[in-house]
Amino acid sequence: MAGTGTGAMGSGYGRHSAAQHEGLQAAAGMLDRALRDVPVPDDGSAFRVADLGCASGTNAMEPMARTVAAVRARRAGTPVWVTHTNIPTNDFGALFSTLAGGTSYTRSPGVFACAQARSFYEPLFPPRELHLAWSSIAVHWLSGVPLPIGGHIYGSRATGEARAGLRRQSAQDWAAFLGHRAAELVPGGQLVVVGGAATDDGLSGAEGLFDLAVEELRDLVARHALIDEQLAVMTVPTWNRTEAEFTEPLLTGPFEDSFRLEEREFVVLEDPMWTRYTANGDLDAYAAEVAASFMAAFGPSLFEGPAAAGAEVARRFAEGLTARVRDRPEEGAARWRVQLLRATRL
Ligand SMILES: C[S@@+](CC[C@H](N)C(=O)[O-])C[C@H]1O[C@@H](n2cnc3c(N)ncnc32)[C@H](O)[C@@H]1O
Known part of the structure; x- marks a missing residue:
């Protein structure tokens, strides 16, 4: 494996996740319908x-608060137990602070929260344990990258063998995800996924931003801050699936007898940073915010991954990316494509 597959967000992720939040808004209706259909225990x-x-x-506070309210509306007093999961390198301290904070859904009585540090491509719960499995803007992170992308850091720009390898890895990971959730959900249990997606041309909506990032990395090589060998192994280990890649295993593939696909919706998100910039004209603030949000989401994969480029190179990169976005603001705007899915465990 060329990549470590660590998809951990930087510790600034909570402050730079507005685009992800927009995706969650679009999924609220789907979550409500899952909570209408899911069985709620009647034995306390x-x-x-x-x-x-x-x-x-x-971004989990709102959907989890919605979940508690809907479950309680259907059966008052039902205890609700939420497990937040991520890979071990996640900043779980930040999660526990959020859970203890003023916006936390855990403030209602009878609500319990805990965390588990293990990939969602592995088993996470005993069989038939879960009523609702929710995942937002996460399943596009792969467990690993089979081959370096070659000349780029971003999967949607991969070609040839590298592209085929990513697509294969993505199919394997998605099958592992569905297989484990099929085992863990109770009959009638609901799976709601808000997945980073691509249109049929394979594009995710963030290619311009990643192209700017690659230009900046090449410039760092030209200025001897990085070496070619480091750039060659820098990858963001993601694959944005098309609607067919998401749905085929559920409709005609190995999971057609495990799940019934209830709903799907493909959404193109506006970039909230671009929307703010076009309203207030503050180019410096926009460029700084785009670079900070890029670093929060992808900095750890690029600079702490196999290239081991370190904090000083990361700082210079962020500065250079900010300048590039300031020069070409439109290219820095990401209109992420998102696939919403709801399935019932049969
Ligand atoms: C873009 S963030 C989304 C976070 C949050 N759900 C939201 O809606 O804002 C993606 C998250 O997926 C996590 N992730 C990546 N690969 C994972 C895996 N194999 N298992 C569990 N979590 C993973 C990353 O560490 C990161 O926290």
Whole structure:
């Protein structure tokens, strides 16, 4: 494996996750319908929820509060137990601060939260334990990258063997994710996924930003801050699946007898940073925010991954990316594509 597959967000992720938040808004209706259909225990035992790929938990507060309210509306007094999961390198301290903070859904009585540090491509719960599995903007992170992308850091720019390898890895990971959730959900249990996606041309909506990032990395090589060998192994280990890649295993593939796909919706998100910039004209603030949000999401993969480029190179990169976005603001705007899915465990 050329990449470590560590998809951990930087510790600033909670402050720079507005685009992800927009995706969650679009999924609220789907979550409500999942909470209408899901079985709620009638014996006083807990309603069990997984938040898969939680990061700092900031964007989970609203959907989990919604979950508690909906479960309680259907059966008053039902305890709710939420497990937030992520890979071990996640900043779990940030998650626990969010859970202890003023916006936390855990402030209602009878609500319990805990965390588990293990990939969602592995088993996370005992069989038939979960009522609701929720995952937002996380399943596009792969467990690893089979081959270096060659000339780029971003999967949607990969070609040839590298592209085929990413697509294969993505199919294997998605099958592992669905297989484990099929085992863990109770019959009637609901799976709601808000997934980083691509249109059929393979584009995710953030290619311009990643192209700017690659220009800056090449410039760092030209200025001897990085060497070619480091750039060659720098990868963001993601694959934004097309709607067919998401749905085929559920409709005609190995999971057609495990799940019924209830709903799907493909959404193109506006970039909230671009929207703010076009309203207030503050180019410096926009460029700084785009670079900070890029660093929060992808900095750890690029600078702490196999290239081991270190903090000083990361700082120079962020500065250079900010300048590039300031020069070409439109290219820095990311209009992420998102696939919403809801499936019932049969
Ligand atoms: C863009 S953040 C999304 C966080 C949050 N769910 C939200 O909606 O804002 C993606 C998260 O997925 C996590 N992640 C990546 N690969 C993972 C894996 N294999 N298992 C669990 N979490 C993973 C990352 O560490 C990161 O916290």
